[in-house]
Amino acid sequence: MERHFERSLEELKERLLWMGSLAERAVHQAVHSVLDADETLAQTVLREENTINELQIEIDDRVVQLLALQQLMAADLRFVLAIARINNDLERIGDQAVNIAHSATRIVRHPRVKPYVDLPRMGELAEKMMRDSLDSLVRRDIELARSVLSRDDQVDQLRDQIFRELLSYMMGDSSVVFPAFELILVAKNLERIADHATNVAEDVIYMVAGSDVRHPAVDRNTA
């Protein structure tokens, strides 16, 4: 029974990491479908959404089975609850990739607004946060998880910069209002992907250290 249980926990983690790699790929492809005006790539992202959704349900089922069949020790319980939350965040990241791919299919119908500079940087930053948050899970690496949290402000600054620039384009030339607005939506989606990566990193810290870092303003350390 013990060994079977250990194997179930290991399988749960592997399925979650597989889901993470699908979500990462979806984000990467979605961002590039916008940057390269590649509608075929956008369609690939839209086609693969269902696989991520199916995995979310499978992983939730595994969580329920583990909790129902076994009285868990505190550390295992934290692990399973963190997996359940990360599962949720990864599925939402998949949703954001789908939103970006939808924007790409609309952006290609307009002339290109401007050479993209900040948007690719924001995309790379968000992708790196996702990858590092999942690596911090694999390696149970709290320092790496903390470094993900510390990057969230950079993402917000880039978003504000992108907003300001695109709004000033809109003011200067009313013909770019529609495509510039789509790029604003893409920046919002990237911001949310970074937020979800931050949530994953917080859950890794909770899982490994048993401390809750979600609301620094709330004076409280253990969960």
Next chain:
Amino acid sequence: MERHFERSLEELKERLLWMGSLAERAVHQAVHSVLDADETLAQTVLREENTINELQIEIDDRVVQLLALQQLMAADLRFVLAIARINNDLERIGDQAVNIAHSATRIVRHPRVKPYVDLPRMGELAEKMMRDSLDSLVRRDIELARSVLSRDDQVDQLRDQIFRELLSYMMGDSSVVFPAFELILVAKNLERIADHATNVAEDVIYMVAGSDVRHPAVDRNTA
């Protein structure tokens, strides 16, 4: 022990409903701080965010304690896991109310864009979805929960209408680009509040019926 356990479940639900009522109030006040250009009301929302954040952590602690101390039956396990997820959605609704309040503090610095028609309607719709999703939890009312799900498309249609109208204002008069953009962000926040209310309703259905309705495209009925 049994009676103590029942009482813990009841307390868990009551704390969650208290959190729900705080989140509802935050949304209501935030929307009205925009519509009435009421900066004092916006500040009230910003001040009260911490209470919601503290409640989220308290409720998560109660969930962990219940799962750690007790081997739960399937129905109780579904109940506790649904509460944990709803807790998360309510906290995110609080975040969206804060975003709307921040927008309000920026909107008041600009002349009013236009008489608001669709935005108050979208606000009312989102608030009603929140209230009904929580009522469906109290009354374990699957029909009411399903009616919340069915309203999500209306919210998306209103959002698209608001976007189109504000973008055409931006094209006609470049001086309204900034305040109109803030109103677009408010509409995006209301859309997310409605999404979270939809998640809550899905969790109520999962809790009461044991069926997972999150991805209708995925051919699967029980969790």
